[in-house]
Amino acid sequence: MKRLRTLVLLILMFVPSALTWAEEPKLPAEDLASLVDTAITNNPELKSSQARWQMFRNRIAQARSFDDPMLMLKLQNGLVNSPFNFRRDSMTQKVIGLSQQIPFWGKRGLKEEVAANDAESYRWQVDERRLELARMVKETYYQIFFADRSLEIVAKNIRILDDFITLAETKYAVGQGAQQDIFKSQVERSKMLDMKISLEQERKSLVAALNALLYRSPETAVGRIPDFEIQPLPLSARDLRETALKKRPMIKSLQALIDKGEAGRRLARKEFYPDFNVSLEYMQREPAMGSDGADMYSLGVTFNLPVRRERRHAMVAESNSEISMATEELNGLRNTIDSGISDLLAKLEKREKLVMLFKTGIIPQAEQSLESATIGYRVNKVDFLSLLDSRVTLFNYERELYESQAEYMMGLAQLEALVGTDPAMPQTGPGKVPTIVPPVPSEPEH
Structure with a gap:
């Protein structure tokens, strides 16, 4: 009788866990x-x-x-012995300039x-x-x-x-x-x-x-x-x-x-063609040495020489x-x-x-x-x-x-x-077929 009770208790201990295992939901x-x-x-x-x-x-x-434009600020033709005196020489100038690099057309x-x-x-x-x-x-x-x-x-x-x-x-x-x-x-x-x-x-x-x-x-x-x-x-x-x-x-x-x-x-x-740099400078002067000190400007274009062929x-x-x-x-x-x-x-x-x-x-x-x-x-x-x-x-x-x-x-x-797409699906509509370009010669035309 004692063994029977022990067996029943063991069964009762494992039944809940077995039921829990059976009730575990299956993954979809x-x-x-x-x-x-x-x-x-x-x-x-x-x-x-x-x-x-x-x-x-x-x-x-x-x-x-x-490219970003370049802003230039400078003193031009200043005297060394009087560096901040702008009235002793008529050629002493305060200069402000602007320059822009412009690539050759099409670059x-x-x-x-x-x-x-x-x-x-x-x-x-x-x-x-x-x-x-x-x-x-x-x-x-x-x-x-x-x-x-x-x-x-x-x-x-x-x-x-x-x-x-x-x-x-x-x-x-x-x-x-x-x-x-x-x-x-x-x-x-x-x-x-x-x-x-x-x-x-x-x-x-x-x-x-x-x-x-x-x-x-x-x-x-x-x-x-x-x-x-x-x-x-x-x-x-x-x-x-x-x-x-x-x-x-x-x-x-x-x-x-x-x-x-x-x-x-x-x-x-x-x-093989040059790039250009366009610049504009404004020069402000003071009256000196009998000159009225009229302001001046400078407009210029520079370009590189493409000689490194x-x-x-x-x-x-x-x-x-x-x-x-x-x-x-x-x-x-x-x-x-x-x-x-x-x-x-x-x-x-x-x-x-x-x-x-x-x-x-x-x-x-x-x-x-x-x-x-x-x-x-x-x-x-x-x-x-x-x-x-x-x-x-x-x-x-x-x-x-x-x-x-x-x-x-x-x-x-x-x-x-x-x-490149699902082959089981019928394909409709036009598409661009890439052109196979033949290899180009290694020698340039220039």
Whole structure:
């Protein structure tokens, strides 16, 4: 009786905690679009890129501005032996002057164009960073999806193996089975537990990576990733390449660098012409030595002599090299896009076919095979190794199904980053296709 009371007390102690555990609310399913928006809003690297763009954007107004005018105050022709006596000599003057540096015609506009194209390049790099960040979030999202489904499959297989153990123990108890079958099923169950531990650790790492992209606490829980159906792409490889030329931010960024180099080359050629300095001086005099002390003024223009032509030729050559560099980078990017689209489309086609094959053929057949093997083992027509083999085959195929689904969606995310927009959405409207500028000669015209 005493032992019974102790047992009842222990049960009552654990019942509240068990009820609390059972009543813990499940996390809501994650929404991919919301996660991407959060990353774009919070990610510090993206904010840094935006600040860099604003920094270069603020240089445009600086580039088009004139230099500050110069104010001059001086005493002219003063006498050393009487430095502050302005009436002893009629040439002693108090002078106030104003001068302004004026660049040669067109230089300010070209400097503004250079700065504007530089800022434009960084602007498109911000958009490129957004695409890259969205790709990373989506890839991590679908990796978590695969980890979650793998854990579900493992849990289902542990339950199946528990049934196998019970079945093997029952047959062994009545003398129809071997004890070795029990041990084999227990070993298989332990393997599943080992895989479960690895998958749980992998999911925690993926959750930490996703939280880092979203710039939130690494311990922030991530809910279940909902199921989805893959959709075939509506665009061909040719359509995707044309879309990339219109939409890919990095192409526009490199085109802006080419435009910057061309403006810089025109500016370098302007350096062969002088800049001007216009000055106006007013000289106030006092009556002295019979002079009425009439005030005077001075108006003048000075300009530099652009005789250091070697330096100016080097400036033109520098701009030519900048154009060539950006042009070849653009050509290389186009080549990468072309090959990347072909490669990703081939991988997507493979994954799409595998998903259909697993869903409509392989997995239903594997399920029937396992069911048949289970029935056969019960009536001693199938050995235990065949039963385990059927279970392993179904387990592997189910994992490959979810892996193919996840890989397909990750391939779509990579294709979106490569093209510059969602490839699953039909593209309409005109767009500017950047012109590929051939490399310029290194020798300047002057």
